[in-house]
Amino acid sequence: MRRLESGGISIVAIDGTCTGADFEDALEADIRIAAESATFSADGARDLAACALRLTRLLGEARAKEIVLGLRTFDAATALRLGIVTRVVPTTALAATGDALVERLAALPPLALPAIRDAVRSARDLTPDSALAVEHTHFRRLIATSDHRAAVEAFFERRPAVFTGE
Amino acid sequence: MGANAQTRWWTDARVGYIVIDNPPMNVLSDENRRGIRDALDEFRADDVGAVVLTGAGDRAFCAGADLGEEKHLTDDTVGKFLSRGEQTFRIIRDYERPVIGAINGWAMGGGLVLALWCDVRVGSTRAKLGAVGVKVGLMASNVQLSRLFPEGRARDMLLTGRTVEADEAYRLGLLSSVVAPERLLDEAAAWARGMADRPVEQVAAAKRAVNVALEPEGAR
Numbered sequence: 457m458r459r460l461e462s463g464g465i466s467i468v469a470i471d472g473t474c475t476g477a478d479f480e481d482a483l484e485a486d487i488r489i490a491a492e493s494a495t496f497s498a499d500g501a502r503d504l505a506a507c508a509l510r511l512t513r514l515l516g517e518a519r520a521k522e523i524v525l526g527l528r529t530f531d532a533a534t535a536l537r538l539g540i541v542t543r544v545v546p547t548t549a550l551a552a553t554g555d556a557l558v559e560r561l562a563a564l565p566p567l568a569l570p571a572i573r574d575a576v577r578s579a580r581d582l583t584p585d586s587a588l589a590v591e592h593t594h595f596r597r598l599i600a601t602s603d604h605r606a607a608v609e610a611f612f613e614r615r616p617a618v619f620t621g622e
Numbered sequence: 623m624g625a626n627a628q629t630r631w632w633t634d635a636r637v638g639y640i641v642i643d644n645p646p647m648n649v650l651s652d653e654n655r656r657g658i659r660d661a662l663d664e665f666r667a668d669d670v671g672a673v674v675l676t677g678a679g680d681r682a683f684c685a686g687a688d689l690g691e692e693k694h695l696t697d698d699t700v701g702k703f704l705s706r707g708e709q710t711f712r713i714i715r716d717y718e719r720p721v722i723g724a725i726n727g728w729a730m731g732g733g734l735v736l737a738l739w740c741d742v743r744v745g746s747t748r749a750k751l752g753a754v755g756v757k758v759g760l761m762a763s764n765v766q767l768s769r770l771f772p773e774g775r776a777r778d779m780l781l782t783g784r785t786v787e788a789d790e791a792y793r794l795g796l797l798s799s800v801v802a803p804e805r806l807l808d809e810a811a812a813w814a815r816g817m818a819d820r821p822v823e824q825v826a827a828a829k830r831a832v833n834v835a836l837e838p839e840g841a842r
Contacts, residue, residue, distance in 0.1 A: 465781055486777050514774045539771075542778035560782060565759030572761050572780045579768035583837050587765040592704050594761050599692075599700055607758035608693050619759070 457482060460554055462561035463569045469554035471547065475529070476500030483510045486573055488540060489554065490532045491547040496540060497529040513580060515539050565603040566621045624664060629657025631664070636672075637814040638665035643678035647685035650732050654684075655710045662717055671818025671825075673717070674810045675740060676724035677733075680748055680803050683723070686731025689758070707732060711739040715833060718826040720817045724810035725749040725797065731762055738766035741829060742813055745797040746806040749788040756783040769836055770796070 457478050460467040468482045470490040475497040482488055501507045504524055511520035519538050523530075532544045545553045561569065571594045579587045598604055603619045610617030623632040628644040628651050640661045642648045658675070665673060677683040687707070695703055714721050714736075723729075723740030730752040737743055737751065755762035767776040775794060779786065791797040801809045817825055 486781060488774065513772075515772045539774055542775055557782070560784075564756055564783065568756050568759045568761055569781060572756060572764060573777065575761060575764045576768050576773060576776050576780060579765055580773070580836070584765060584769070584833075587768070588708060591761060591764050592708075595704060596697075596700055598760050599695060600697065601759055604759040605693075608689050611689060611758065 458551070458554060459485075460558050462558040463564065463566045465561050465569050465573060467554065467557055467561075469550050470494045470496075470532075470541065471550055473497075477502055480507055480510075483507065483514065483540075487542065487557065489543040489545065489550070489557065490535060490541040491550040492532050492544055493547045494532045494535070494544075495529050496531075496535050497527065498524050499527045499529070563616070565601070565607055565617075565619045567601055567603060568598055571598065624657075624660060626653050626657050626660070628653040629661070630678075631657065631661035633665065633668050633670055634811075635815065636670055636818045637811055638662075638668070638670040638673040640673065640675045641678050642676070642684050645679055645681075647682040647728065648677040648679070648733070649685050649688045650707075650736065651688070652706070655706060658710055659713055662713060665719070670719060671820075671822060672719050672814035673721045674724055674807070674814050675714075675721055675736075676807065676810065677726050680727055680746070682728040682733070683725045683749070684733030684736050685728055686733040686735070686754075686762075707735070711735060714739045718829070719822075720814070720825060720829055722810050722813050722817075724806050725751070725791075726803065726806055728752070730754045735763045735766060738763055738770060741832075743797050744799045744801070744806065744809050744813060745788045745791060746803040747788050747800060748803050749791060749797060749800070751786045751791050751796060752783060753779045754783045756780060 457474055458469040466485040467487045468485040471494055473495055474482055479498055480501050498507050508520060508524040511523055515538055535541045536544045575590055575594060602622050607617045630643055631640045640658055642654050644651055720741040723737045723743040725737055725743055725745040727748050728750050729737040731754050734751055734753055753763050788800045792800045
């Protein structure tokens, strides 16, 4: 399992056996991608209850229970169907796909990324009204940044934007 | 039946149709927001059982806010901009009848938000969905995507701003069916008629129940 990071966003590129502590760590990442040959299991997790909580948020109750109570080993296609990973690629393409994702995130305005991640994390704990209020607070802050203005100008001039994190 | 400069609407067999007609990309204008509101009010009076919302042409369902207009927002006007958008979405969410989004092309940014507030979405093979806010350093559709999706998928779309095409959108559950472009309106109408034929109160209660199902205990 390869751990990547870009713009404060964590990514894991999963190859081979992803079980126990590796599986737990993978669940903590913001984005998970996998090779076709990867296999997954919650068996051997340090804290199965924490794993259960995380999986319930990631996948919903039915799927989480199947994984933490069944403790079966499942393949990459199943992981994609369940939503544990969001992309599965041929094993030989995994490294390049991971690198491309890092580049893609690095090219985005850096202030928006952690704000989006945190808003997604908190959305489930809030009523729709409070969640929208959180989103709007971020929106008001982000729209006033020079990075946002730079992105819009670049869009109209059909060129890549340069961001400063301000 | 009614229309304004950028919106058209009509009723057929207890199904209401609203078309966002602001070519080429159907950018969401105040006329559209007003049109959606007026159409839904008229449909309510006409005993419409379900609504189909779509975009004109085959390029876009709705491309969201006009970046040219949005560029001029100031600290004072951004609040009004956000509440105008929210008002429209809330009207769709709180409408007592189901709203079916017929996604005929691009649904991005605020257009994706509009699509996601619909109760069911069907798409043509040309449907393309993108949470593109992040590309211009903004955040939009967080709330809807976090609710419709398990968290992992919501993050993938929101953090990368990548385009999700019709097939993947169907697999993810963002679209309930995908058909050829020329069949899209018929497909959406079939979903709408199926809902319009059921007891009105039952359908309204089911929609309300889903709306509040994910709210924290005690807040319902």
